[in-house]
């Protein structure tokens with residue numbers, strides 16, 4: 001039989017696929033990316049996910065979730081977890097997409113690496129029931145790692161898969177999965193720290209700030225991944241690079257109405273100012289940049305407007321530490 005598996009590249013989904021491949025199931029591994037994926041920043045994945053799928057002997061497909069994903073992040077029907085992670089809505093959206101793929105390629109059921117009780121928001125019985133119902137996949141989601149703890153699914157009832165060869169893992173400990181990985185010869189899996197920025201407290205703090213100030217869009221979300229963020233007033237924020245790579249990335253994100261700050265003749269960070277501009281915000285932004293250049297002397301900061309021609313140089317002292325603490329978001 002053919003099945004579609006949700007494949008994050010992590011240990012659980014890898015094991016779930018391996019268990020099913022070993023039973024003779026033909027698996028298409030579906031990976032989702034979104035603007036909130038850490039892997040897009042090159043973090044966490046020593047081996048590309050498509051190579052992991054190849055090692056498992058399965059077909060790999062990748063799907064990007066953009067604007068429609070932003071919608072569930074902003075207004076999740078089932079709310080957030082500890083941070084800005086709308087896990088239940090996220091799972092529903094991904095499973096709906098997977099269902100479409102399943103129907104398109106003539107697959108008969110879906111596989112996930114979910115483990116009962118492992119994640120507080122999305123992997124307890126009631127959440128799993130809601131996710132299954134709202135994605136239109138009742139009875140069709142097989143969770144090989146915890147299957148024996150659930151009522152048999154359609155593929156088990158029909159005899160498409162052997163229930164006896166499935167597992168009964170539950171809870172937050174990773175020991176059973178690590179033992180199973182050893183048994184099945186799976187090596188070099190990523191750590192379970194997670195690749196989702198929405199579950200990151202610092203990132204969520206920045207995200208809440210742009211929700212609050214009605215600045216939530218794809219472009220501003222990308223900026224949240226770079227630098228230090230300062231809320232100068234409700235209509236204006238400043239992002240300051242923390243290293244050369246971030247300074248370069250900030251310059252790539254520069255849009256026509258943005259302000260751009262750079263120390264003149266001294267090494268130091270660049271800054272990107274976005275929002276309603278005026279002398280006061282140019283002054284404060286320059287003072288913030290100045291703090292990261294020199295604490296004891298006036299620094300000349302080049303402030304550029306929409307074009308290179310539209311430049312001024314402000315000579316400013318570093319902003320006071322207490323004021324800096326008040327303005328920093330994260």
Ligand code: SF4
Nearest residue numbers: 085086087090196199
């Ligand atoms: S941690 Fe992130 S990617 Fe995972 S289910 Fe939650 S919102 Fe979705």
